C-alpha cells in the first residue's frame with residue numbers, strides 16, 4: 001500500500017542543497033506568474049522546498065496553503081517556517097483529493113514531485129479544479145521518465161508529461177503554456193476552463 005509514496009525518513013533529501021542546482025525554485029516559480037496577495041495551494045508540500053519561496057513571492061498580503069498527508073513532513077515544514085519568520089502559511093494535514101479549502105479560494109495550485117505518488121489522479125484534479133477560482137492555474141511538476149537519476153523514483157513509477165497533459169484536459173483544464181523541460185523534471189501549466197469537456 002502506498003509503495004510510491006515518499007518516505008518521511010528520507011526527508012533530508014528534499015533539502016539537499018544539490019537540488020537547488022538542478023531544480024531551482026525561482027526558475028519553476030517564474031512560470032507561475034505569482035503576484036503579491038495571491039492564495040496558492042502547495043499540494044504535497046513536503047518540507048517546503050517550494051512553500052517558502054512561494055510565501056516570499058505572495059508576500060504578507062498573500063497566503064500559502066501547504067497540504068500534505070504526512071504529519072512528520074508538516075512538523076518539519078512548521079519548524080522551517082518558524083525559523084524563517086514566515087506566518088503566511090497554513091499547514092494542513094489532508095489528502096490531495098480532499099483539501100477542505102473553500103471552492104474558488106485559490107489563484108494557483110502547485111503539485112510538485114507528487115503526481116507519480118497519487119493513486120487517483122482524476123480525484124485530485126477534481127479537487128484542484130474545485131478550489132481554484134475561474135481561470136486559476138494548476139502547475140504540475142514531476143520527474144521525467146526519459147532521464148535516469150539514481151535518487152529519483154524508479155523509472156517505472158514516473159509518468160510521461162503527455163499522459164499528465166491528457167489528464168489535465170479531461171479534467172477541464174486548458175494547457176496555458178508549452179511543456180517546460182528541466183534537467184530531470186517536466187512542468188505543465190493548466191488554466192481552469194469555465195466548463196468541463198462533455
Ligand SMILES: C[S@@+](CC[C@H](N)C(=O)[O-])C[C@H]1O[C@@H](n2cnc3c(N)ncnc32)[C@H](O)[C@@H]1O
Pocket residue numbers: 005006014043044045046047048049050067068069070073094095096097111112113114117118
Ligand atoms: C517527493 S515529496 C515532494 C515534496 C515537495 N513538493 C518537493 O518538491 O520538495 C511528495 C510529498 O507528497 C506527499 N503526498 C503523497 N501523496 C499525497 C496525497 N495523496 N495527498 C497529500 N500529500 C501527499 C508526501 O507525503 C510527500 O511529502
